[in-house]
Amino acid sequence: MAEKPEKSVLLDIKDLRIEGYSDEKWIEIVHGVSLTLRRGEVLGLIGESGAGKSTIGLAAMGYARDGCRISGGSVEFDGMELTTSTEAELRVLRGSRIAYVAQSAAASFNPAHTLIEQHVEAPLHYRMRKRTEAQEDAMELYERLRLPNPQEIGFRYPHQVSGGQLQRAMTAMAMACRPDLIIFDEPTTALDVTTQIEVLAAIRDIVDQFDTAAIYITHDLAVVAQMADKIKVLLKGDEVEESSTIEMLEHPKEEYTRSLWAVRSFKRPQKARPGGDAVPVVSVQHVDAAYGQTKVLDDVSFDIHAGMTVAVVGESGSGKSTTARCITGLLPPTAGKILFNGEELPPSYRNRTKDQLRQAQMIYQMADTALNPKVKIHEIIGRPAQFYSGLSGAALKARVDELLDLIELEPSQYYNRYPPELSGGQKQRIGIARALAADPTFIICDEVTSALDQLVAEGILKLLDKLQRELDLAYMFITHDLATVRAIADEVVVMRRGKVVEQGPKDEMFTPPHHPYTDLLLSSVPEMDPNWLSTVLEERGVDNVGEAANI
Amino acid sequence: MNYFVIGYYALLIGASCLAAFYGRRSIFMLLFSLTLVSFVVGIVGGESALWTITLCAGALALSAGTAYAFREFLVNISGRETAKALKTAPLTAAFGMFVIFTYAVMGIFAPVIAPHGEAEVISSAFAPPDDTMLLGADQLGRDMFSRIIYGARNTVGLALCATLLAFFMGAFAGLLAATKGGNLDQVMGRIADVIMSIPSLIFALLLLSIFGTNLIVLVIIVAIIYSPRVFRLTRAVAGNIVVMDYIEAARLRGEGDLYLIRKEILPNSTAPLIAEFGLEFCFVFLLIAGLSFLGLGIQPPTADWGSMVRENATLISFGEITPLIPAGAIALLTVAVNFVVDWMLWRSAGLKE
Secondary structure, three states, rough: OOOOOOOEEEEEEEEEEEEEEEEEEEEEEOOOOOEEEOOOOEEEEEEEEEOOHHHHHHHHHOOOOOOEEEEEEEEEEEEEOOOOOOOHHHHHEEOEEEEEEEOOOHHHOOOOOOOHHHHOHHHOOOOOOOOHHHHHHHHHHHOOOOOOOOOOHHHHHHHOOOOHHHHHHHHHHHHHHHHHHHHOOOOOOOOOHHHHHHHHHHHHHHEEEEEEEEEEEEOOHHHHHHOEEEEEEEEOOOOEEEEEHHHHOOOOOHHHHHHHHHHHHHOOOOOOOOOOOOOOEEEEEEEEEEEEEEEEEEEEEEEEEEOOOOEEOOOOOOOHHHHHHHHHHOOOEEEEEEEOOOOEEEOHHOOOOHHHHHHEEEOOHHHHOOOOOOOOHHHHHHHHHHHOOOOOHHHHHHHHHHHHHHHOOOOOHHOOOHHHHHHHHHHHHHHHHHHHHOOOOEEEEEEEOOOOOOHHHHHHHHHHHHHHHHHOOOOEEEEOOOHHHHHHOOOOEEOOOOOEEEEEEEHHOOOOOOOHHHHHHOOOOOOOOOOOOHHHHHHHOOOHHHHHHHO | OOHHHHHHHHHHHHHHHHHHHHHOHHHHHHHHHHHHHHHHHHHHHHHHHHHHOOOOOOOHHHHHHHHHHHHHHHHOOHHHHHHHHHOOHHHHHHHHHHHHHHHHHHHHHHHHOOOOOOOOEEEOOOOOOOOOOOOOEEEOOHHHHHHHHHHHHHHHHHHHHHHHHHHHHHHHHHHHHHHOOHHHHHHHHHHHHHHHHOOHHHHHHHHHHHOOOOOOHHHHHHHHHHHHHHHHHHHHHHHHHHHOOHHHHHHHOOOHHHHHHHHHHHHHHHHHHHHHHHHHHHHHHHHHHHHHOOOOOOOOOOOOHHHHHHHHHHHHHHHOOOOOOHHHHHHHHHHHHHHHHHHHHHHHHOOOO
């Protein structure tokens, strides 16, 4: 990848400064970042959320979001200064010479038009091609991106294709005018590992084939290692370091970069099941469940013992969260039963006693929607304590302080604040505190770390681990991130299409031989090796990745 | 050509030049197009037309000035959080608030402000304005000005009661329907549909002629007619909130419906509900004024703007504007409330965290 001849500079950003408007003040959020990009080169921008990755990506198109402005520096694209260009001049560039691929393809496509109609819009608008030519070109691109039925798929509507296909269609759309530069803003973050791999392969191929320059924005190092020629690490609007991918992976210079690498090293010793005939805290036995007529769970059984973490993994739509809904009683199962400490639970949460409800708590994926934005922190945490234990006055306050201490937040500082004032990680901690307030024995963690940055996520995992040791909690850990599973799980349950494919202790699960589906999941997790993608593709054959995988 | 016309054009052209020089595009366009319009209007309508334009512009400038000063005043006397919110209010909203404030003062201190009693006959019918009567007398010789002051109290007070009642019924039903769902939701929804399918004015006339026209019946009937709209809005807003994870968490905790409504849903739906309250108020106000105009609303001799328009309607054929004054009072309040509501809608839509 690296030994390309020196090509002419396409994008030259010098000392870029961007300000954001908040609290009636302009605050600088990007503090003088410079980058150069040559033709055909792929630059990876990585950093935590709030590092200014997307803002810089948009600035490369001469665009600043609402409430942001480019306050200094220059953005030179192929000899043209973008910061001083008029909107009309920029509009001509966008779509035709610079294209943008957004994180959520589902939200970026117009649901009322077919894919191909949206694809040909730009070429028609710039009068580069006639409609039929543009459509033929679209089909060709679909074929190159290995979309199934390239002749036909374009005439479907966005909701008729899967998430991974949609993301590839979006990449095809970005290529429609053969731009010189494409900005990929976290194109695979919202996808499963198995789908991610096919989108990555498609993007890499097409960028190679057309010799397009690209800026690849992500927070996942392993992903960027596959895509980029060189990597730039950002922290809070400042550049930390920049070097070629191989150099960066082998010899990171800065402490911060090394800490990003170290994240995946958190691991705790695996616990074995208590021997003899210990009664599991939760035992799911032959559970079937359906939404209306559609059957979503088929004969699901597993046990969770006290003090242990059981990770439930699988792609989206595999029934992980539905299982959790069955256990909590939100979705009464159509067959089978759920035992709690050996006693059968009533199927619906409405018929459960207060104590049964107290024992099983839940932590949600999106802390934003899991905490009421108009209720103060101490009320959010205090309510379960008040509700179940009847605490009030000074006792309640003491309990809330104790809980805030447990989740490592300073009580006096957070006691009276509202959720929107907190960061994502802090919100998730409050969610944990709310679950703990009920004094449960079992907690369901539904993708608790997937919306968080790696460093923050690691903090949450460590906290959960600490709480488990102190309070002897049992966790059901729902996730699609196998790195998290490796870090925290004692036992693993692999689910696919509503069925348990394989289950067992983590050690066994991570050592071959696996069930073919487990194997597929495991091998789809990106690794820090720049040649990983190529190796996987070679092993599986180009057409045997993701949804098309033959297992 | 006299000094007024020369001064008029000189001022406009000078101001446009200044605006152009300082690069204020929109102001320049406004001023200069006004100049061009004035040319045409001046030729067609003569000097009096120019006077009209000047007076209109002056009135507009005066209202804007009042609104600006009133906003500054409110910002200065209110607390930090409220002041921050008030600063975002456009001039129209400030003007609306000023008008509402004036009406409130008028209604509350009516007996102090009004020179005569509301039912007091002090001169002959349709007497012209003089020193004691600012706006002349009505068809029975009562002071028009005093009646308008008292009318503010009666009409606005009644509309406020009816809106509040409609609101409590509609909002509570809506929240309950959204939280409970299922059959209760269906039944309430269909009842709302039935009420909404009958034209409101005809329905009100029908019910009022059945139950007789007294104030309590009037308030209840108007509230019943308007509660389905509130019900629908509340149900829709609450419907978006009940699917949130924090509601699920509260349900799994075993909380009752009343707790869910009071603590979890209501705090998150206040902004659209307050905006809806303002809009509803206008409709209710107009309906009551309309009913009074038809003779089924507030009964004489109680002063009320709607019936005042009707009672003095004959005067319009003599070229008098007296009947238009209560009508204008209704229109001004409606516009003012809408200005404020617009701002609140904008806030609830745009400033979400």
